[in-house]
Every structure is written in C-alpha cells, then in structure tokens.
Amino acid sequence: MMTKCTRNLRTRQKVILFLSVTMFSIYWLFQRDKGTEGKHVTGEMPNPEIWRSLYPFHGNDDLNGERFSLGQMPTYEQRKEARCGHNWQESYKKLHQDILQARRPQRFIVFTCTEEGYGCGGYGNRLGGITSLLFLSILTQRAFLIEWDHEAPLERYLVPKGVQWNYPMENLEHFDTRIHYIGKKEHFKQIRNDVLKPWKTKLDFQTWIRHTDLSSYFKHPVEKIVGNWNFANALLEKPLLENHLDELRRGTNDSLVGCAFDFLFLKSKELETRLRAARLSLGLTNKVFKVGLHIRMGDVSLQRGSKSNNLNYRAFFHCAQNLRKQKGFQMGIKLFLATDDKEVKQYALKNYASHVVTLDITPHHITSLAGRKRRDSEPVEGIFNVMLDHFLLSECDFLILSRSTFGLTAAELKFHPAQTVTFGNKCEHALH
Numbered sequence: 001m002m003t004k005c006t007r008n009l010r011t012r013q014k015v016i017l018f019l020s021v022t023m024f025s026i027y028w029l030f031q032r033d034k035g036t037e038g039k040h041v042t043g044e045m046p047n048p049e050i051w052r053s054l055y056p057f058h059g060n061d062d063l064n065g066e067r068f069s070l071g072q073m074p075t076y077e078q079r080k081e082a083r084c085g086h087n088w089q090e091s092y093k094k095l096h097q098d099i100l101q102a103r104r105p106q107r108f109i110v111f112t113c114t115e116e117g118y119g120c121g122g123y124g125n126r127l128g129g130i131t132s133l134l135f136l137s138i139l140t141q142r143a144f145l146i147e148w149d150h151e152a153p154l155e156r157y158l159v160p161k162g163v164q165w166n167y168p169m170e171n172l173e174h175f176d177t178r179i180h181y182i183g184k185k186e187h188f189k190q191i192r193n194d195v196l197k198p199w200k201t202k203l204d205f206q207t208w209i210r211h212t213d214l215s216s217y218f219k220h221p222v223e224k225i226v227g228n229w230n231f232a233n234a235l236l237e238k239p240l241l242e243n244h245l246d247e248l249r250r251g252t253n254d255s256l257v258g259c260a261f262d263f264l265f266l267k268s269k270e271l272e273t274r275l276r277a278a279r280l281s282l283g284l285t286n287k288v289f290k291v292g293l294h295i296r297m298g299d300v301s302l303q304r305g306s307k308s309n310n311l312n313y314r315a316f317f318h319c320a321q322n323l324r325k326q327k328g329f330q331m332g333i334k335l336f337l338a339t340d341d342k343e344v345k346q347y348a349l350k351n352y353a354s355h356v357v358t359l360d361i362t363p364h365h366i367t368s369l370a371g372r373k374r375r376d377s378e379p380v381e382g383i384f385n386v387m388l389d390h391f392l393l394s395e396c397d398f399l400i401l402s403r404s405t406f407g408l409t410a411a412e413l414k415f416h417p418a419q420t421v422t423f424g425n426k427c428e429h430a431l432h
C-alpha cells in the first residue's frame with residue numbers, strides 16, 4: 001500500500017515537472033517571437049555591433065539629433081516618443097473634432113495647392129509646409145486641413161490618421177477666406193492682388209514670426225496658405241506653443257516632419273502593397289544593411305528649367321564603397337539609390353551592379369504631374385514613384401544625402417539619429 005502510494009506520488013511529480021517544462025518552453029518561444037516581430041515592424045537593426053562601429057563615422061553633421069548610447073539603436077516607437085512626446089496629439093485631436101462639429105468657433109488653416117499661379121513645390125517642400133502649418137494650427141487653435149492639387153486625391157496615397165484633414169472644402173465656402181503665400185519666389189508664376197505675400201526672404205519671414213502675435217494676425221475664419229517653407233522650428237520658439245506642446249523636444253528639433261507625418265498620415269492599402277512589392281523585388285529586407293543614397297542633380301534633370309546642382313555624383317558611390325570597406329561589414333549590404341536623374345541610375349547599374357538597387361522608373365517633379373501637364377507620364381504612377389522612393393530611402397539604415405528637402409525629410413520621417421546620416425559632398429572628408 002505504502003509503495004503504491006509513493007509510486008503514485010512520484011508519477012504525479014514527474015507529470016507536474018513535465019508540464020512545467022513544456023509550459024515554460026512555450027512561454028519562452030512566444031516571448032522570443034514577440035521580440036523578433038517588433039524588430040521586423042520597426043525595421044530595427046539586426047546587429048548592434050554595426051551601430052557601435054558606425055557611431056564615430058559621422059560625429060559632426062547638420063542633423064543635430066540626440067546621441068544614443070553606443071551599440072543601441074532604439075526602435076521607431078522609442079525614437080518617436082523621444083522626439084515628439086505623446087500628449088499634444090490627443091488634445092489637438094479633440095480640438096479638431098470640436099471645430100469640425102461646431103462645438104467651438106469654426107476657424108481653419110488650409111494647406112492649399114490649388115491656387116492659380118502659386119505652386120506648392122516638390123514633395124520635400126510640401127512635407128515641410130504641411131508640418132509648419134500643422135504646428136501653426138496648434139498654436140492658433142484652428143483645425144488643419146489639406147487641399148491637394150492632383151486629380152487623384154491625396155487619400156489615394158496617404159489616408160487620415162489623427163485628424164480628419166480631408167474635411168470637404170465645400171463646407172468652408174460660406175466662411176470669410178484669405179489666401180497667403182509663404183515660400184520661395186520660384187514657386188509662383190503671377191502676382192495676384194488677392195494673395196498676401198509680404199516677405200521677400202525666409203529670414204524676413206522668420207523674424208516676423210518671432211515678433212508677431214500669430215493668433216491676431218490669422219484672424220479670418222478660413223486662412224488658406226500655399227506654403228513651401230519649413231518654419232516649424234521657428235514656431236516652437238513661441239511661448240504660447242509651449243502650453244500646447246509641452247513635451248515635444250525643444251531646441252532645434254530635426255524630427256518635426258516625422259512627428260507631423262506620424263500624426264497625420266497612414267499609408268493607403270495600395271501604397272502599402274506597392275511598397276511591399278518594391279522592397280521584395282529590390283531585396284531590401286531586414287537581413288541586409290541598407291545604405292540609401294539620394295542624388296538630386298537638379299530640376300534640369302527633370303526637364304524643368306535649367307537649374308543644376310552641379311553634383312559630383314561619383315563621390316556618393318565612393319563614399320558608400322569607403323563606408324563598406326572601413327566598417328568591414330560581415331553581413332550583406334545593399335545600396336538603394338533614389339535620384340531625379342535617369343543617367344545616374346544607368347551609371348550606378350553599370351558600375352556597381354552587384355550592390356546597387358534602384359526603382360526602374362523615370363523620375364518626375366511632382367508639380368509637373370499635376371493637371372496632366374505632361375503627356376509622356378501617368379500622374380498617379382508618377383506620384384506613387386515619388387512616394388516609393390521617399391519611403392524606401394527613409395527605411396534605409398544609413399543615408400548619404402544631397403542638399404535637398406526630399407532626402408532630408410526622408411531622414412526626418414523615420415527619426416534617423418545624426419550618426420546615421422551624412423552628405424555625399426562632405427563624406428570623403430568625413431572618411432579620411
């Protein structure tokens with residue numbers, strides 16, 4: 001009887017032990033998968049050693065972000081939290097809804113690209129303008145809306161996330177409206193008396209901003225603004241904005257485009273699908289170290305005037321080669337090239353065929369794609385291509401850029417730390 005009892009007890013202990021080990025293994029596997037899942041979503045680096053080795057590569061650039069501790073690349077969400085904070089988004093969402101539903105006085109700021117004779121400029125300019133006007137709307141406590149200029153609505157590519165920025169313009173028709181132009185003079189072709197444009201230079205404008213009570217200046221119910229200057233940082237200096245954006249990182253914040261973009265937009269399903277297909281066909285996976293090159297040769301390459309940036313594009317590839325040699329990467333490395341110049345693509349594919357990948361497209365300036373001005377291009381495809389290049393660039397682990405708002409906003413979009421961005425023309429000095 002005693003022995004049978006002891007045997008039963010032993011068997012029961014074994015079963016309990018077996019069950020505990022099995023449950024612990026399942027729990028461990030689950031936790032491990034959860035970790036990798038996060039990494040895939042955020043595009044986090046697979047190997048922290050690489051961050052350690054890259055850190056000294058570029059200590060003094062123009063994107064003065066905070067320094068992360070060596071060997072640790074925070075996730076997208078961590079970087080976003082550090083740069084953008086999280087309370088202002090909720091309070092502005094509420095204000096926006098209250099205005100649309102007339103629970104508060106109906107006052108709007110509209111980023112508009114539909115004013116005859118006044119263009120919004122390129123994609124980088126537009127993102128800068130949208131960001132600045134979002135923060136201006138927060139400062140002046142108005143609802144921020146976007147009026148896009150192409151036949152396909154912006155929602156074909158980007159859909160509203162935090163606020164309904166696509167509230168129909170017809171609802172604003174009966175309000176007293178003013179039109180402003182805040183931007184470079186090349187972007188307007190005619191002078192209209194009904195468009196306010198008192199500033200000759202961006203410097204003048206920023207000085208004016210610092211000394212003006214903006215809530216009194218923007219006093220009409222609807223203030224439509226064609227804006228291609230990025231003045232978001234000047235707004236952050238305004239004392240009033242501090243009340244509304246208390247936890248947003250102060251000083252020069254080089255991530256405001258990323259903060260605004262994350263708050264305003266989600267990629268449309270169609271854009272997600274195209275992006276996934278592009279990543280797959282170019283082999284831009286998380287298993288390779290992705291170096292993004294943005295080579296902006298100038299509007300002359302886009303058959304838009306004669307402006308050339310006189311860039312030595314070969315230097316960009318030398319820079320990428322040197323980066324590869326100096327850092328002695330053990331893992332695969334891919335160079336993703338985004339450029340406005342078809343010839344640069346051909347040069348890269350001929351000379352660096354084993355490392356460079358690039359979209360097989362003819363680049364167009366986004367403004368040339370509006371209103372079917374060009375017969376040789378399909379506007380919707382053209383805009384998808386601009387956005388694909390911009391997103392793919394932003395997803396790279398390291399960026400070698402031109403002085404262009406296109407590449408700079410791509411870096412801001414994913415909160416690239418300063419040590420992962422350099423400029424093609426400065427790179428040779430940085431490496432030797």
Ligand SMILES: Nc1nc2c(ncn2[C@@H]2O[C@H](COP(=O)(O)OP(=O)(O)O)[C@@H](O)[C@H]2O)c(=O)[nH]1
Nearest residue numbers: 122123124125338339364365366389404405406
């Ligand atoms: N697809 C594609 N288009 C580009 C690229 N670089 C420039 N562009 C086009 O050229 C325009 C340049 O304007 P913008 O983004 O304001 O940059 P910036 O004028 O150089 O500061 C963009 O809107 C695109 O239409 C690129 O790498 N890929």
Ligand SMILES: [Mg+2]
Nearest residue numbers: 121122125405
């Ligand atoms: Mg531009």
